[in-house]
Amino acid sequence: MIKTGVTNGITDVSGLRVGAAHDADVRTGVTVVLPDTRAIAAVDVRGGGTGSRELELLSADGTVDAVDALVLSGGSAFGLAAADGVAGWLAENGRGFPVGDMRVPLVPTAILFDLLNGGDKAGFSGSADDALPYRALARQAVLEAGDTIGNGNVGAGYGAVTTGHDGRKLKGGQGTASFVIDGGITIGALAAVNAVGSVVANEAGQFWAGPIEQADEFGGRGGPAQIEVLDHPLNKYGDLAESANTTLVVVATDAALDQRQARRVAMMAQAGLARSIRPVFSPMDGDVVFALSTGIHAVDDVRHVAQIGMLAADCVTRAVARGIYHAQALDDVWESYGQAYPIHDGR
Amino acid sequence: MIKTGVTNGITDVSGLRVGAAHDADVRTGVTVVLPDTRAIAAVDVRGGGTGSRELELLSADGTVDAVDALVLSGGSAFGLAAADGVAGWLAENGRGFPVGDMRVPLVPTAILFDLLNGGDKAGFSGSADDALPYRALARQAVLEAGDTIGNGNVGAGYGAVTTGHDGRKLKGGQGTASFVIDGGITIGALAAVNAVGSVVANEAGQFWAGPIEQADEFGGRGGPAQIEVLDHPLNKYGDLAESANTTLVVVATDAALDQRQARRVAMMAQAGLARSIRPVFSPMDGDVVFALSTGIHAVDDVRHVAQIGMLAADCVTRAVARGIYHAQALDDVWESYGQAYPIHDGR
Numbered sequence: 001m002i003k004t005g006v007t008n009g010i011t012d013v014s015g016l017r018v019g020a021a022h023d024a025d026v027r028t029g030v031t032v033v034l035p036d037t038r039a040i041a042a043v044d045v046r047g048g049g050t051g052s053r054e055l056e057l058l059s060a061d062g063t064v065d066a067v068d069a070l071v072l073s074g075g076s077a078f079g080l081a082a083a084d085g086v087a088g089w090l091a092e093n094g095r096g097f098p099v100g101d102m103r104v105p106l107v108p109t110a111i112l113f114d115l116l117n118g119g120d121k122a123g124f125s126g127s128a129d130d131a132l133p134y135r136a137l138a139r140q141a142v143l144e145a146g147d148t149i150g151n152g153n154v155g156a157g158y159g160a161v162t163t164g165h166d167g168r169k170l171k172g173g174q175g176t177a178s179f180v181i182d183g184g185i186t187i188g189a190l191a192a193v194n195a196v197g198s199v200v201a202n203e204a205g206q207f208w209a210g211p212i213e214q215a216d217e218f219g220g221r222g223g224p225a226q227i228e229v230l231d232h233p234l235n236k237y238g239d240l241a242e243s244a245n246t247t248l249v250v251v252a253t254d255a256a257l258d259q260r261q262a263r264r265v266a267m268m269a270q271a272g273l274a275r276s277i278r279p280v281f282s283p284m285d286g287d288v289v290f291a292l293s294t295g296i297h298a299v300d301d302v303r304h305v306a307q308i309g310m311l312a313a314d315c316v317t318r319a320v321a322r323g324i325y326h327a328q329a330l331d332d333v334w335e336s337y338g339q340a341y342p343i344h345d346g347r
Numbered sequence: 348m349i350k351t352g353v354t355n356g357i358t359d360v361s362g363l364r365v366g367a368a369h370d371a372d373v374r375t376g377v378t379v380v381l382p383d384t385r386a387i388a389a390v391d392v393r394g395g396g397t398g399s400r401e402l403e404l405l406s407a408d409g410t411v412d413a414v415d416a417l418v419l420s421g422g423s424a425f426g427l428a429a430a431d432g433v434a435g436w437l438a439e440n441g442r443g444f445p446v447g448d449m450r451v452p453l454v455p456t457a458i459l460f461d462l463l464n465g466g467d468k469a470g471f472s473g474s475a476d477d478a479l480p481y482r483a484l485a486r487q488a489v490l491e492a493g494d495t496i497g498n499g500n501v502g503a504g505y506g507a508v509t510t511g512h513d514g515r516k517l518k519g520g521q522g523t524a525s526f527v528i529d530g531g532i533t534i535g536a537l538a539a540v541n542a543v544g545s546v547v548a549n550e551a552g553q554f555w556a557g558p559i560e561q562a563d564e565f566g567g568r569g570g571p572a573q574i575e576v577l578d579h580p581l582n583k584y585g586d587l588a589e590s591a592n593t594t595l596v597v598v599a600t601d602a603a604l605d606q607r608q609a610r611r612v613a614m615m616a617q618a619g620l621a622r623s624i625r626p627v628f629s630p631m632d633g634d635v636v637f638a639l640s641t642g643i644h645a646v647d648d649v650r651h652v653a654q655i656g657m658l659a660a661d662c663v664t665r666a667v668a669r670g671i672y673h674a675q676a677l678d679d680v681w682e683s684y685g686q687a688y689p690i691h692d693g694r
Contacts, residue, residue, distance in 0.1 A: 001578075002577040196653075211572065222573060223572050225558065225572070226558055227558050230658075234650045234654060270393075272621075273618075274622055275621055279653060281656070283649045284653055303589065306626060307581060309628070310581075
């Protein structure tokens, strides 16, 4: 029996907390996933234009298999500074990879581009990098990290923007979802959606994710029987910025995965992006999936890993749709899902 | 305007032919994609248990960017011998990578596991490797290569098997589909489906691929509004063989892609597997997507590449469903789609 967890969020996974902070004027934000202790992690990159820090560390031939935190941030490459804020807090608390009597915090980070979303971006062209909010936002997110996390204009998804089925402008966001297998292993996903592609399949506003929806968690419009529009303009900002999109994901489980297994779960979880966004993995996106294991429940065999990966993909699918469903418009350019796809009488 | 090509197959792409051959007693087969001249190729692997030959050649830091043919074969690792049959024919015809006055045929190949499908597998445990049919089948496929290719029990998909939404046994197969953009660029896909996951979403027999279906090309049952069964037993052969599944894909286009662009198209096309099979990319699958460019129409920019990748993914989605829809049962163990999911009155 598989069912949604208590909070229907990545925080249902034991052994981790999640924090989020945003700057409403700049229209940007940071999300931090903070395991209670160093946790096995892996990453899988599918986008063509990724912005990241400490991803090479997690490569298949790397030496390290555990991390102190994962960070998703707005701010494009500027947002990579968010890791500094988390690393500082970790160092103050004596946490990190042990090297002699030092501790080096390992904080893999990925960013999304939210520099053309209408916020106040004056700080990005100044010479004082202290003008940028990412370190402070990251520290705030860590300090406020807890056992629940909302959906919509939250954390890294605060300033995110995306498109509808015909390319119409749509507010992006951050969503989360979970599944629990038989009261045992829990699997959760967190997704910050800033994709050039669409999470919506048709004019009726049906999410691609519809067939996997649980208990009307993103509006209950069901999956699309047939899509009407095959093409997509693929130009969220007009022709201003091509490679300025991405969907950032963390999947987590309390199953005790080794890094090879975690990488497989990350790879399988990418299927959840494909099932919720079209197109995806484009050269103009920077799609990244992290997988984190807090190592509580034993895993039996490869079939068990495959089941976890299958459900991780489903959680990603649901998290993507929930992020968009709950996002609110910050202006009249990037409409909310409810504004862009109102429910019509008689439908 | 995007529409289905004339044959709705990968053969709609100018500059290539496709051949298929099978051995009905052994229940196995081979598919060869044969460009008229050496063509740009790339590959992307997502499965955990891939069987392949000459894939490293196509890696991002490889020297070679074009191939003489691509081969998909049954026979698990034994089937890699199919490349010999194609290479022999190419050498006889003076085709291959030029090295001095020699020509070395480059024939990247991937296999699927069809050794437990009920066929006569006596030759696989004998000492005489000539007892195996793969070289001969590959040569036959090349000699018969033409401008059309069928769906169902064809080529590498002849002996393929897969599962239904609740894990029920289902005959696999090979399918193909195409799209043409505005009378210009053509994109096609060919998929041999031997997945542990299911292409069917529910008891009503709706394909995951349903929302992308064109003109009832795989039965017209539409996409699933909601799936009923979240779990999947992930044991196609009982517990006999874990890592014995895969979906092999070739996408092709007459757009003039360089290898980096072709790799991106292959990566985007993987989304088509995710949209047509659940779960996918599992540690028990060997999912591979090749991308081939016959280089006729110029490509403008990254957005154009993204559009080609988007439609390549759609063609993969449709090819997967068409392969299963048209496959016929070879015995009463692995039922055809029509047998396993009959249309009920009043549905």
